[in-house]
Amino acid sequence: MRRRAVITGIGIVSPSGMSTGEHWETITSGRRRIGPISQFDASGYPTTIAGEVAGFDVTGRVDGRLVVQTDRWTWMSFVAAEQALGDASLDLSTLDPYRVSVIMASSSGGNAFGQKELQRLWSRPDRTVGAYQSIAWFYAATVGQLSIRHQAKGPSNVLVSETAGGLDSLAHAARMIDRGVSVVLAGGLEAPLSPYALACQVRSGRLSERKDPESAYLPYDADASGYVPGEGGAVLVVEDLEHALARDAPVIYGEIAGWGVTHDGEHTVRGSGGSQRQYTRSMRLALDRAAAAPADVDLLIPDALGVPENDATEAGAITEVFGEGGVPVSTHKALTGRIYQGGAALDVATALLAIDRQAVPASAGTHTPAPGCDLAFVPETKQAVVDVAMVSAHGFDGYHSSVVLRRYQGRT
Structure with a gap:
């Protein structure tokens, strides 16, 4: 009999808010959270607005030594995973680590960290990058860091299939549950707002070049002109149904059917x-x-x-x-x-x-x-x-x- 995969925790770090309540309030009220890019000077780009996570700060939430080794994208995953596990009332340290997995999705990895290191490479005579470049920029960095942070030693993966990856992670999580894993941290996050990352996105020809947030992103509309990029995402606690029931999980949001x-x-x-x-x-x-x-x-x-x-x-x-x-x-x-x-x-x-x-x-x-x-x-x-x-x-x-x-x- 197939083991059923249910979702017992949700963590959100997004332009729409940094909790399920804030996110729900944003989408039900129709409040736009896109605006001029503030993380760098984007005035020379055809696309100058984006969805940013306003006020995002990991001070006191992530060890300072780890902050310098990782990217904003990974910091967001730390905060979203912390939320999701808290929402699920789940302490992973009490579980068999070999039955806990991390399966996330990412398109491009740690862009801001990579930007800093690229500028260092081409602006200094020694033509070097820092020791953490390879592990902070790498598209699987967040999966690795989350698995270390939570001592998840079960089968872990990163999915790279553009937007579809955020859903593929759930499908793969359900397969892992069926194969005997008890808990999976799934979902996806992105932080694609840096000079070179935006240049890559503009090259696709699909980004909107409008400056007014009210008219820049109009899906399915007769006046549609492309999309506006954004950062953030969600981490979801996917759990074996019997495991969730045995520990009396406070909420079961739904089943991956x-x-x-x-x-x-x-x-x-x-x-x-x-x-x-x-x-x-x-x-x-x-x-x-x-x-x-x-x-x-x-x-x-x-x-x-x-x-x-x-x-x-x-x-x-x-x-x-x-x-x-x-x-x-x-x-x-x-x-x-x-x-x-x-x-x-x-x-x-x-x-x-x-x-x-x-x-x-x-x-x-x-x-x-x-x-x-x-x-x-x-x-x-x-x-x-x-x-x-x-x-x-x-x-x-x-x-x-x-x-x-x-x-x-x-x-x-």
Whole structure:
């Protein structure tokens, strides 16, 4: 019999807030948290606004020696994991360390640390970098640091599949639970705001160049012009159901009921929105694994890239699976920026909070839907039955992932 994977803790570090309460308040009120980039002078770039985690400070929360060895991206993971474990009332030091895993997602690693070391390399006559460059910048650094910090010695991995990775981490966590692990720290975070990192993102041609936060990021809209980058994400405590029940976990937000992962099988060229067929397959695979029908889904949180051709592909896939207006759709990236793999993990947190609060949050950023993108966007936050939610991601270069979350009804 398959061991069931449930989520018992949520930790959030995001432009929308640094707690589940702050995040929920931001998305339900429709408050935009994007604005001019403050971490460096971005005035020379075509994109000058982003979603930043305001007031983020690890002073007193992370040992000073570790701060100088790691990047802002890893600091965020420390804080989010601390929140998630506290939310789950789980002390990992009391568990068998070989049954605790860390499975996270990241697109590019420690950008600010790498920026500092690159500037050192090219500005000094000795042409050297610091000793911690390789372990702070490396895309798996956060997984390594979290596993050391919490003495997690079970199978650990980092997923790199653009936005889809934030969902792939949950699918892999569920597989690890089924193979005998008791607890997995899953999710994803990103800190892609540094001069060279922004230059790389601008090169894609998908970023919005508008200066007004109100109009810069408009997914599915007739006036869409690209997306705004953001930082942060979420850490989720994924736990074996029987383990959670045995320790009387204070809350079970939901169960990872199904997942589907597909790929276009070809390089995505600029101007292509990717394969609607493969995106559709990922949704149907997730539903099949969850033994759910499209009509069972009470809320869908999509990728919502804000690039017209990608939005059209995603909207087409949603309509193909659910029918016209067949599922309530809500997206909040217009409020926070697109946080890449951290954004997908944050969407999962939003879906779990919707299940927990039995409410659907209002969708943000779409005023006049573009042709083919007239989905059933949730116009305002309202109480509603949310037993099943789907989160989908439509990553660059052909990655597609969907996850189905189901309310745990074993106890009230």
